Amino acid sequence: xxxxxxxxxxxxxxxxxxxxxxxxxxxxxxxxxxxxxxxxxxxxxxxxxxxxxxxxxxxxxxxxxxxxxxxxxxxxxxxxxxxxxxxxxxxxxxxxxxxxxxxxxxxxxxxxxxxxxxxxxxxxxxxxxxxxxxxxxxxxxxxxxxxxxxxxxxxxxxxxxxxxxxxxxxxxxxxxxxxxxxxxxxxxxxxxxxxxxxxxxxxxxxxxxxxxxxxxxxxxxxxxxxxxxxxxxxxxxxxxxxxxxx
Numbered sequence: 620x621x622x623x624x625x626x627x628x629x630x631x632x633x634x635x636x637x638x639x640x641x642x643x644x645x646x647x648x649x650x651x652x653x654x655x656x657x658x659x660x661x662x663x664x665x666x667x668x669x670x671x672x673x674x675x676x677x678x679x680x681x682x683x684x685x686x687x688x689x690x691x692x693x694x695x696x697x698x699x700x701x702x703x704x705x706x707x708x709x710x711x712x713x714x715x716x717x718x719x720x721x722x723x724x725x726x727x728x729x730x731x732x733x734x735x736x737x738x739x740x741x742x743x744x745x746x747x748x749x750x751x752x753x754x755x756x757x758x759x760x761x762x763x764x765x766x767x768x769x770x771x772x773x774x775x776x777x778x779x780x781x782x783x784x785x786x787x788x789x790x791x792x793x794x795x796x797x798x799x800x801x802x803x804x805x806x807x808x809x810x811x812x813x814x815x816x817x818x819x820x821x822x823x824x825x826x827x828x829x830x831x832x833x834x835x836x837x838x839x840x841x842x843x844x845x846x847x848x849x850x851x852x853x854x855x856x857x858x859x860x861x862x863x864x865x
Contacts, residue, residue, distance in 0.1 A: 620648065629643070
């Protein structure tokens with residue numbers, strides 16, 4: 620498995636506080652990775668650096684087969700390179716139907732009128748239908764997004780990211796606010812997506828992380844404290860002390 624994304628020796632400080640401290644991390648394609656850690660561990664800043672929202676003070680962030688640097692690229696350029704991010708609170712167009720939301724997100728040439736015109740080609744329709752099946756929304760394509768449950772909105776947003784054909788998906792706390800049944804379904808869908816993509820899931824729900832059955836990276840004070848299977852990292856004395864408690 621080839622390395623898709625690599626952070627090496629990355630540090631960033633805010634007003635003298637070191638949020639990320641000599642962080643090194645890599646993920647291959649396809650791969651599923653869970654990132655856990657206490658509040659203030661640097662999980663959000665880690666995603667901000669990858670997506671170009673925060674520029675580190677030092678270190679390297681390289682992407683793809685050519686090892687291109689993501690540092691200095693705009694957030695929109697990084698998204699076009701194939702990195703999609705889903706924030707904890709779903710952001711969808713609530714007055715538009717599920718189909719219209721997915722159509723607006725399809726990867727198409729961008730122009731002044733492109734966001735105003737929903738593609739209705741047979742290829743676009745087939746792509747939307749396929750994404751709807753992937754995200755469990757095939758029976759809701761005609762419904763306004765505002766009518767969806769919290770879990771369905773989460774999956775519509777992920778579907779909108781999938782429509783942009785990313786190679787890496789960053790997903791922030793997907794289990795938050797979901798019913799037990801929705802959490803179980805979400806874990807299965809993320810596992811399915813990770814058969815084709817690199818997927819990083821930032822999550823604090825240990826039951827959900829266990830369902831993912833993947834490699835786990837534990838962050839603490841802006842650097843990697845432990846890495847391995849969930850059983851391996853939860854047996855680590857330092858992880859117990861700073862995160863899991865006694």
